[in-house]
Amino acid sequence: MxxxxxxxxxxxxxxxxxxxxxxxxxxxxxxxxxxxxxxxxxxxxxxxxxxxxxxxxxxxIGRFEPSKVQVSKDGTKKYLFPASGGLFIEAAYIPEKDRHTLCISSQVGCKMGCLFCMTGKQGFQGQLSAREIVNQVLSLPESDSLTNVVFMGMGEPMDNIDNVLKSLEIFTSEWGMGWSPRRINVSTIGVEPAMRRFIDESDAHLAISLHSPFNEERRRLMPIEQVYPVETVIEALREYDFGRQRRISFEYIMFQGVNDTMAHVKGLTKLLNGLRCRINLIRFHPIPETPLRGTSEDKMRWFADELNKKGLIITIRRSRGEDIFAACGLLSTKNMIKEKENIDLDF
Missing domain, CATH: 1.10.150.530 (DNA polymerase; domain 1)
Incomplete structure (x- = not known):
């Protein structure tokens, strides 16, 4: 069928x-x-x-319910959804006082191999169809209370641009869910051709995974830097007039002794000079088989203050769902894939 x-x-x-x-x-x-x-x-x-x-x-119809849910002590929920081929994906529901966000996936696994990401460590398993992307929103038990959706779960959205754009059309069209595109934020590590297409064909917000202003350092963290250098990505953004309502933000996970020095403050200031944007500083949650460690809270606040002095708009993002591995960079169904013959096992 x-x-x-x-x-x-x-x-x-x-x-x-x-x-x-x-x-x-x-x-x-x-x-x-x-x-x-x-x-x-x-x-x-x-x-x-x-x-x-x-x-x-x-x-x-093609709707399918989540197979499992895991609840954090802070109220965050991680849902496990079946995907085609006997695989699974994860989506994270993040409730707040006046905002209820769902972090959805666009791929099973990921090709990009970022050093700090659990999803990348399981490798690429497959693309999600528009049906599988939209289903994460419609079949969520809290679907009617959602205020925001972010494409920041498993996978690189710009590596599945056709299905991502198709799902965005469904989310925002009058005949579809009728959401304002301002309620949706799509993240990319900088796949420039698809990013340009996203900007041209969608009005949703854009988030860029940055993590370092320096080429060689960023390449060690994110191999995509070899193909699409960060300066090229930033210059592409400067070609567009995003207007006052459409937001560009930069995600910056902070790693102790790696990207948290005054040199990085100066590098970010130079790189983003004149670009209307926000930088979200993110705590790093350690994952297996990586040498990276998170920057301390005091050092993060110092870093934010120094960037503010340079005229940049900074937010230190609050961690959610760390105890159930639903925080930034922790989504991975590797173990669930191994257990697909026994899906009723506890997480």
Missing amino acids: EALLGKTLGELKVVAAENKMPGFTAKEMARWLYQKKITDIDQMTNISKEARNRLKEKYE
Whole structure:
């Protein structure tokens, strides 16, 4: 059976035509899928029973619930979702007083091999379809309370740009979920051609994983630097007028004795000079088989103060879900993949 979930309005129009349904039923199907969040074709009550029966011969809704949930002492929840090929992905739900964010995945594993990331250590397992991306939002038990979605889970979104853009269309279109693109933030380590396409074809916020202003140092942390140097990425951003509403931010995980010196303050100031942006300083949570250690709290505050003195806007991001490995860089289904024959095991 082919899934209806994950299809755009244009694709649903093709489904309607092939099943001898009036053209307007495509928009009706979209609203049932993305606004009513139905789980069965027979729930499309304003479409004739005959048409529904024809649909059921070839299609299913395609929703699927999370397989597991793990709850942190701070209220963060890590959900495990099945993906095609018997694999699994993780999504992290982060509740706050007036903001409820879901961190979603765009790939199973990752090709990029960043030194500080658990997902990269499991290697690349496969691309997520638009259906699998959208399902993380629609099938979340807290779906109706979400205020924000961030593409900062497993994978590099720009390495799966077609399906990411398709899911963004579903999230933000009037016929889809109708979200403002300002509620969505998409992260990249700097895959420049796809990043340009994202900027041109979407109005969502953009976050760049930076972690060092210096080429050789960044290359050791992030091999992508060899292909798309950080200066090239920044110069590409300078070509666009993002307006006052669309935000660019830079993610900067702080590593003790690696990227937390005055030289880095000066390097960041020079690199980002004149670019309207925010830098998010992130605590590093140690992962197996890496020599990296996190910068101390006092040193992070000093670093933030020095950058502020240079006129940069700085936030020290609060850690969430560290005890369940849901914090930044900790998502990985490697163990769950090994246990796929026994999914009912505790985390």
